[in-house]
Amino acid sequence: MGCDAPQHVPDETPDLHGAFPRLSREQIGRLAAYGEHRPTEPGQVLFRDGDEEPRGVDGRVETRTGEGHDERTVAVHGPGRFLGELSLLTGGPSFLTAIAREEGEVLVTSAARLRELVAEDSELGDIVLREAEGSSRSATTSRPAPQGPRPRA
Numbered sequence: 001m002g003c004d005a006p007q008h009v010p011d012e013t014p015d016l017h018g019a020f021p022r023l024s025r026e027q028i029g030r031l032a033a034y035g036e037h038r039p040t041e042p043g044q045v046l047f048r049d050g051d052e053e054p055r056g057v058d059g060r061v062e063t064r065t066g067e068g069h070d071e072r073t074v075a076v077h078g079p080g081r082f083l084g085e086l087s088l089l090t091g092g093p094s095f096l097t098a099i100a101r102e103e104g105e106v107l108v109t110s111a112a113r114l115r116e117l118v119a120e121d122s123e124l125g126d127i128v129l130r131e132a133e134g135s136s137r138s139a140t141t142s143r144p145a146p147q148g149p150r151p152r153a
Contacts (some may be wrong), residue, residue: 011060011076012060012076012077012078013074013075013076013077015081018130019130019131020075020077020081020082020083020131021081021082021127021130021131022078022080022081022082023080023081023082023127024080027123027124027127028080028107030121030124031082031107031109031117031124032107034109034113034114034116034117035107035108035109035110035113036107036108036109037105037106037107037108038105038106038107038108039103039104039105040059040100040103040104040105040106041100041103042100042101042102042103043099043100044099044100045097045098045099046061046098046099046100046106047094047096047097047098048094048097049065049067049093049094049095049096049097059079059100059101059102059103059104059105059106060076060077060078060079060100060101060102060104061076061077061081061083061098061099061100061101061104062075062076062077062098062099062101063075063076063077063083063096063097063098063099064096064097064098064099065095065096065097074096076101079104082127082128082131083098083131114128
């Protein structure tokens with residue numbers, strides 16, 4: 001984790017609401033003190049609709065909502081993006097499913113540790129709070145993401 005990612009990734013969904021900030025290598029390093037790095041494989045489900053363990057994610061990740069025929073891609077996020085929902089802070093369930101599109105890494109965090117980060121690191125705390133608010137809004141208003149080969153869940 002912590003690559004110097006470009007500001008735009010070719011098949012990444014544009015962040016129209018500023019809801020999914022791209023963290024710098026230094027910011028990811030500070031965030032890592034509050035979580036645990038885990039490797040990912042293409043097609044791996046990182047978190048699922050209804051999960052209660054929140055996760056900060058880095059790498060190319062597809063977020064989806066719905067099930068079966070009603071399932072749709074909400075967005076595709078590139079390396080360095082911080083993903084989450086308001087539930088990251090409340091400890092409630094996620095409303096999306098996130099699936100790794102390629103080999104990468106995730107930073108797993110708990111709601112309690114993320115609340116500590118918000119209290120202890122004002123810069124990252126502001127980013128987490130803006131992202132949590134913005135992702136809730138973005139999930140209902142974002143346009144369909146670029147389609148490519150869909151990983152199997």
